[in-house]
Amino acid sequence: MRVAIASGKGGTGKTTIAVNLAKTLAEDGPVRFLDCDVEEPNAHLFLRPTFQERKGVALLVPQIDAEKCTGCGLCSRVCAFHALAVVGGKVITFPELCHGCGGCSLFCPTGAIHEIPKKIGVVENGLAGKISFSHGRLEVGSALVPPLIKAVKKQVHADRIVILDAPPGTSCPVVATVAGCDYCLLVTEPTPFGRHDLDLAVGMARELGIPCGVVLNRAGDGDEIIEDYCAREGLPLLLKIPFDRRYAACYAAGNLLVEEFPSWQEVFKDLWREIERRAGA
Amino acid sequence: MKVAITSQGKDLAAPVDERFGRCRYFIIADTESGSFTALENAGAMASGGAGIQAAQALADRGVEAVITGYMGPKAMQTLQAAGIKVYAGASGSVGEALAMFKEGKLGLIDRANVNAHFGMR
Numbered sequence: 164m165r166v167a168i169a170s171g172k173g174g175t176g177k178t179t180i181a182v183n184l185a186k187t188l189a190e191d192g193p194v195r196f197l198d199c200d201v202e203e204p205n206a207h208l209f210l211r212p213t214f215q216e217r218k219g220v221a222l223l224v225p226q227i228d229a230e231k232c233t234g235c236g237l238c239s240r241v242c243a244f245h246a247l248a249v250v251g252g253k254v255i256t257f258p259e260l261c262h263g264c265g266g267c268s269l270f271c272p273t274g275a276i277h278e279i280p281k282k283i284g285v286v287e288n289g290l291a292g293k294i295s296f297s298h299g300r301l302e303v304g305s306a307l308v309p310p311l312i313k314a315v316k317k318q319v320h321a322d323r324i325v326i327l328d329a330p331p332g333t334s335c336p337v338v339a340t341v342a343g344c345d346y347c348l349l350v351t352e353p354t355p356f357g358r359h360d361l362d363l364a365v366g367m368a369r370e371l372g373i374p375c376g377v378v379l380n381r382a383g384d385g386d387e388i389i390e391d392y393c394a395r396e397g398l399p400l401l402l403k404i405p406f407d408r409r410y411a412a413c414y415a416a417g418n419l420l421v422e423e424f425p426s427w428q429e430v431f432k433d434l435w436r437e438i439e440r441r442a443g444a
Numbered sequence: 445m446k447v448a449i450t451s452q453g454k455d456l457a458a459p460v461d462e463r464f465g466r467c468r469y470f471i472i473a474d475t476e477s478g479s480f481t482a483l484e485n486a487g488a489m490a491s492g493g494a495g496i497q498a499a500q501a502l503a504d505r506g507v508e509a510v511i512t513g514y515m516g517p518k519a520m521q522t523l524q525a526a527g528i529k530v531y532a533g534a535s536g537s538v539g540e541a542l543a544m545f546k547e548g549k550l551g552l553i554d555r556a557n558v559n560a561h562f563g564m565r
């Protein structure tokens with residue numbers, strides 16, 4: 164069972180939901196947690212794993228053998244990412260745009276292209292109690308977020324429960340995270356912006372064919388804006404977390420809601436049962 | 445000499461598009477004969493590498509100089525490798541920019557004057 168926690172924008176409390184859900188489930192058995200926000204990983208600040216393993220992630224990028232290259236231009240035409248240009252009979256490469264698909268070397272008629280590894284980031288694995296924790300860190304200057312997210316997702320082995328904390332937004336990195344999951348939890352807040360970004364996120368989940376449900380954070384004033392939206396779209400509103408200064412302080416201190424306020428454990432257990440029921444249906 | 449001007453439209457009366465990689469059209473003008481053609485910029489909506497793609501397309505058409513507003517680093521590198529000169533700071537209509545170019549009033553640049561991803565919407 165793989166569940167992604169996403170949100171159309173940052174700062175909605177997505178990580179709060181993800182870490183508290185993981186912590187609650189870990190009471191009953193092993194859980195795998197993947198922080199897929201490789202640009203700004205922060206789940207480790209709450210779950211505090213001890214890291215045991217660090218692996219470099221590299222992508223194979225083209226290197227041109229000028230002796231063999233005839234300047235035919237085929238490589239630049241097959242590259243969908245414009246990571247190669249052929250001008251004046253010579254190839255220029257832009258490794259920072261390369262996605263490592265291998266297309267150019269496959270098509271080069273003279274075998275002038277070799278592939279060399281280029282580091283895009285690291286994956287770190289560790290343990291936080293019964294939670295097997297993994298996250299990625301993007302190399303400074305690299306823009307290749309989706310390939311690193313895929314490397315983080317490869318850390319899953321025979322895990323029964325996998326919680327994925329998605330990056331904010333609805334662009335490629337989020338799609339790379341959410342794709343292949345059984346369910347997607349969308350975290351939002353009761354504001355017009357919250358509804359707008361939720362709408363984008365719902366569109367993305369539907370595009371991917373993944374069932375989704377909504378968690379309303381900082382609930383209290385003006386909840387109707389999200390309740391009405393959910394009703395109209397036929398989306399289940401699975402959980403409301405009321406706005407409370409004590410919760411905000413708990414988050415700011417890097418603590419877990421389910422530890423500081425144990426009554427929340429039952430709530431997160433119910434949330435999980437509901438997810439299981441809906442993902443199975 | 446073949447000159448490409450980044451343009452918002454298909455003729456000399458159209459305003460100059462200040463973005464290079466994401467301009468809508470290139471007006472490719474022949475300074476000797478005065479003839480011109482419009483080339484739609486296939487990369488205008490690309491998610492990345494638009495400047496490289498545009499530079500490649502102009503190099504393939506034998507363009508020798510580019511007139512635009514802003515030029516990013518990757519496009520600059522590609523144009524320079526192709527031996528294409530870059531004149532920046534153009535504004536007004538395409539025809540006006542071309543006239544300024546002929547009078548030597550546009551500045552030749554050899555370095556990007558804007559960061560990558562400029563003009564992305």
Ligand code: SF4
Nearest residue numbers: 242261262264265267
């Ligand atoms: S490996 Fe793929 S993405 Fe990279 S330069 Fe070659 S064709 Fe382009």
Ligand code: SF4
Nearest residue numbers: 232233235236238271
């Ligand atoms: S396809 Fe091969 S031979 Fe042709 S330009 Fe590219 S590297 Fe050179």
